[in-house]
Amino acid sequence: MQNSLPQESHSLRIGAVQRDLPLFAVSPELAIAVLNILGDTELCEAAADALSKELDAHEYVALVTAEAKSIPLAYALSLRTQKPYVVLRKTYKSYMGDALQASTLSITTGKPQTLYLDAKDRKLLAGRSVVLVDDVISTGSTLEAMRALMVEARARIAAVATICTEGERPQLAEPLLSLAHLPLFPLQTAS
Numbered sequence: 001m002q003n004s005l006p007q008e009s010h011s012l013r014i015g016a017v018q019r020d021l022p023l024f025a026v027s028p029e030l031a032i033a034v035l036n037i038l039g040d041t042e043l044c045e046a047a048a049d050a051l052s053k054e055l056d057a058h059e060y061v062a063l064v065t066a067e068a069k070s071i072p073l074a075y076a077l078s079l080r081t082q083k084p085y086v087v088l089r090k091t092y093k094s095y096m097g098d099a100l101q102a103s104t105l106s107i108t109t110g111k112p113q114t115l116y117l118d119a120k121d122r123k124l125l126a127g128r129s130v131v132l133v134d135d136v137i138s139t140g141s142t143l144e145a146m147r148a149l150m151v152e153a154r155a156r157i158a159a160v161a162t163i164c165t166e167g168e169r170p171q172l173a174e175p176l177l178s179l180a181h182l183p184l185f186p187l188q189t190a191s
């Protein structure tokens with residue numbers, strides 16, 4: 001018995017850019033349409049164009065994202081908004097000093113990962129307002145770890161910006177800026 005994909009890909013349009021996202025099984029029962037902006041400059045730029053316009057309505061001093069796939073989005077947003085961006089790292093290095101840490105379990109990775117907020121970035125964010133940036137928000141686990149770090153760092157979340165929400169639409173306390181929604185794909189059992 002084998003579980004088969006219901007289709008090969010899912011179409012996504014951001015501004016004038018269209019992509020067919022390949023489906024990938026994350027468990028025997030479930031597949032996701034994989035958005036990988038690493039190396040896709042055109043899609044990343046289109047997303048940053050759209051999100052940066054929506055960010056105009058918010059007051060914040062920095063963008064905060066989690067390593068790795070959303071780093072180019074944070075960079076592209078930083079260029080447009082003229083705000084610095086902070087990357088929550090997934091591996092601790094000694095140069096990060098007295099870092100804060102939080103655990104996360106994303107739908108794609110399926111095992112716990114740790115996010116670290118570098119000591120120098122803790123100083124930048126303490127008592128300030130930030131925008132959390134991610135490429136996809138799915139289970140919300142990565143977002144929750146980012147949120148926990150912001151609470152510990154005493155930063156206020158002005159808004160959350162993402163290219164795509166996925167699965168159940170998140171209910172957040174902060175304004176959610178998102179450009180598209182990705183469905184989840186239950187796998188069909190085939191004999």
Ligand SMILES: O=P(O)(O)OC[C@H]1O[C@H](OP(=O)(O)OP(=O)(O)O)[C@H](O)[C@@H]1O
Pocket residue numbers: 066067068069070104105106107108109134135136137138139140141142143
């Ligand atoms: O809402 P969630 O279920 O937490 O999923 C969202 C997260 O999953 C992906 O990261 P991933 O863990 O695949 O890490 P990567 O960017 O380092 O590949 C994506 O870039 C988000 O950060």
Ligand SMILES: Nc1ncnc2[nH]cnc12
Pocket residue numbers: 032033034035036106107108136137138166182
């Ligand atoms: N559909 C998706 N593509 C890439 N990363 C993800 N993280 C969670 N859902 C994802």
